[in-house]
Amino acid sequence: MTSLAMSVSDSLTITRRNLIKVKRVPDLIVFATLSPIMFVLLFRYVFGSAIPVPGGLSYAEFLLPGIFAQTVIFGSTITGASLAEDLQKGLIDRFRSLPMARSAVLVGRTLADTLMNVLTIAVMMITGFVVGWRIHTSIGEAVLGVLLLLTFAYAMSWVMAFVGLLVRTPEVVNNASFIVIFPITFIANTFVPIDGFPSVLKTFAEWNPVSAVVQGARELFGNVVPGAPEPDGWALQNPVLYVFIWVAVFLAVFVPLSVRTYRRTAGR
Amino acid sequence: MTDAIVVEGLVKRYAATTALDGVDLTVAEGSVLGLLGPNGAGKTTVVRILTTLLLADAGRAEVMGLDVVRDADAVRASIGLTGQYAAVDEYLTGFENLEMVGRLYHLPRAEARQRAGELLERFDLVDAAGRPAKTYSGGMRRRLDIAASLINRPRVLFLDEPTTGLDPRSRLAMWEFIAELSDGGTTILLTTQYLEEADRLADRMVVIDRGTVIARGTGDDLKAQVGGQRLEFTLARAVDLAEATRRLRPLAVDEPRSDEQSRRLSLPVRGGTEVLAEALRLLEGSGVEILDVGLRRPDLDDVFLTLTGHATEDAAAADADTTTTGREPAPTAGSAR
Known part of the structure; x- marks a missing residue:
């Protein structure tokens, strides 16, 4: 077997293994889909009643792309927590003693988590339709919108993979990532327009890649007011390009770093 | 007879401690070596270096003539490892666990499945094959773990404390499995804290204490050294x-x-x-x-008392605080945190 074919085959074996866990522990799926549904409903009806969106756009239309982004980014912590759990249980030791591709455990993990995100986005879209969110663009553009979300989440998964291999305790991965993910998903255009932010926060929000993911998704789903003025800042004027720059940087840094850490990491 | 395992001058240091301080050992092809020592002696560190999980700071190690650092991939393809903790995926069934490991050894799917079936039968897990490993008892998990390490028919098998934590019946069954494997020609390096276990299973023994070899030979050699x-x-x-x-x-x-x-x-x-x-x-x-x-006949504690002048730390601790219950085992330097 060539080394590429071997990497692909090993990664798929690991992906399959991770998906079997999802099947055996249905709670995982229930909570992975219930919490975004809860978020959609809470924000739509609690905050939506008080947050005015410029241009007369309904809050549901404004909100949904933000919830999509926030949920898939939070989902990346599963990557880190699961790897930490595998380390704790000695499974990484077993994998490392096998003649398999050195990247396969990480590729298989991030791939399985991406598939989970596909499911989560589907559930949120259905919930969105129920509360008044609509896609106003072509199917092609809508698919690109979903791919944008998935690609950014995939890059975040590799960041979290590195964190998981480093801290080695699932609970710590969760707590540590929350204190980073909460601010980056809230100091952004996710739930409210950023025009009213204090200036420092507004600048941060303008260059925050999460804002660009949300802005890009809004444009690709058509959840923007036609003819509305362009947002401030190059990043939000070219959101898709800006997101892909971040994705490239994340992958270029964290794929090699995570694989290197995996190769040297030791179980308990 | 050629040596399946050769270890020369192995040194491994951690920030505060020296886990291995120049360990030499050889294991003849087809034989069983018992690596004997108390908790923290460095047994697991030796196994981790030999199975390519850990890099040594000095010295060299070969398995089947392959350098564990330079030819790490080839080494992994020819060995099996069962660690101190049963490394099985709890959510996968016994069959799925073995099939997965077979696929990761790059066996074709049909062969991986067939091999999984054979091993489940051999290790008396057929009835539990379709249940997630989470539902297995400690002894069953350990058997599944050993089965996983045998998927690729390794010529060299590493067993790190294969009976620790098992009840007496499971321990006896494990001894029989190991003896059978050895009869089949597999070279085995097993670590243990029990002289009785090494004496029963191993052709030769190496006793290590605080990262250094303090005795080696057959069980009878050791006992003779201790005073018979x-x-x-x-x-x-x-x-x-x-x-x-x-x-x-x-x-x-x-x-x-x-x-x-x-x-x-x-x-x-x-x-x-x-x-x-x-x-x-x-x-x-x-x-x-x-x-x-x-x-x-003398046991490991007698061996230690004679060779090092101190009891094994576990025995000493047991003597020192017999009133303390539920005492955590001493952290092992070999566990490579």
């Missing part, structure tokens, strides 16, 4: 100790020891059961009443 066997009597009356000692002295190869309190007499002797018969004959008609008599 002793004849031990427990008498009904302490006053008889003097008379018994006087009569038995010709058999002793070293100074006999007696203890009034426990009414016990201990004589270092040479030979087998005929010594026992001879001793009983010498005591005939003396009026000495014997409660218990036996030939005793």
Whole structure:
């Protein structure tokens, strides 16, 4: 077997293994889909009643792309927590003693988590339709919108993979990532327009890649007011390009770093 | 016979401790080596370096003529490892666990499945094959773990404390599995804290303490080094100790020891059961009443006491705080945190 074919085959074996866990522990799926549904409903009806969106756009239309982004980014912590759990249980030791591709455990993990995100986005879209969110663009553009979300989440998964291999305790991965993910998903255009932010926060929000993911998704789903003025800042004027720059940087840094850490990491 | 495992001058340091301080050992192809030592001696560190999980700071190690660093991939393809903790995926069934490992050894799917079936049968897990490993008992998990390490028919197998934490029945079953594998020609390096286990399974033993080899040889060599066997009597009356000692002295190869309190007499002797018969004959008609008599062979604690002048740390700790219950085992330097 060539080394590429071997990497692909090993990664798929690991992906399959991770998906079997999802099947055996249905709670995982229930909570992975219930919490975004809860978020959609809470924000739509609690905050939506008080947050005015410029241009007369309904809050549901404004909100949904933000919830999509926030949920898939939070989902990346599963990557880190699961790897930490595998380390704790000695499974990484077993994998490392096998003649398999050195990247396969990480590729298989991030791939399985991406598939989970596909499911989560589907559930949120259905919930969105129920509360008044609509896609106003072509199917092609809508698919690109979903791919944008998935690609950014995939890059975040590799960041979290590195964190998981480093801290080695699932609970710590969760707590540590929350204190980073909460601010980056809230100091952004996710739930409210950023025009009213204090200036420092507004600048941060303008260059925050999460804002660009949300802005890009809004444009690709058509959840923007036609003819509305362009947002401030190059990043939000070219959101898709800006997101892909971040994705490239994340992958270029964290794929090699995570694989290197995996190769040297030791179980308990 | 060629050596399946060669280890020379292995050194591994952690920030504060030296886990291995120049370990040398060889394992002849097809034989079983027992790597013996208390918690923290460095046994697991040796196994981790040999199985390519850990890099040594100095020295070299070869498995089947392959360098564990330079030819790490080839080494991984020819070995099997069962670690101290059963490394099975709890959510996968027994069958799925073995199939996955087979696929990761790059067996074609059909062969991986067939091999999984064979091993489940061999390790008496057929009934549990379709259940997630989460529902398995400790002994079943350990068997599944060993089965996983055998998928690729490794020529060299590493077993890190394969019976720790098992109940006596599972332990006996595990001993039988290991003996069978050895009979099949697999080279095995097993670590253990029990002299009895090493004595039963291993052709040769290496005893390590604090990262250094302190003894090596066959089980009999080790016991001979420790002073061989002793004849031990427990008498009904302490006053008889003097008379018994006087009569038995010709058999002793070293100074006999007696203890009034426990009414016990201990004589270092040479030979087998005929010594026992001879001793009983010498005591005939003396009026000495014997409660218990036996030939005793030394255990790991005796080996340690003789070779290092200190007991194994576990034994010392057990003596020191017998009142403390639920004491955590001492952290092992070998566990490579």
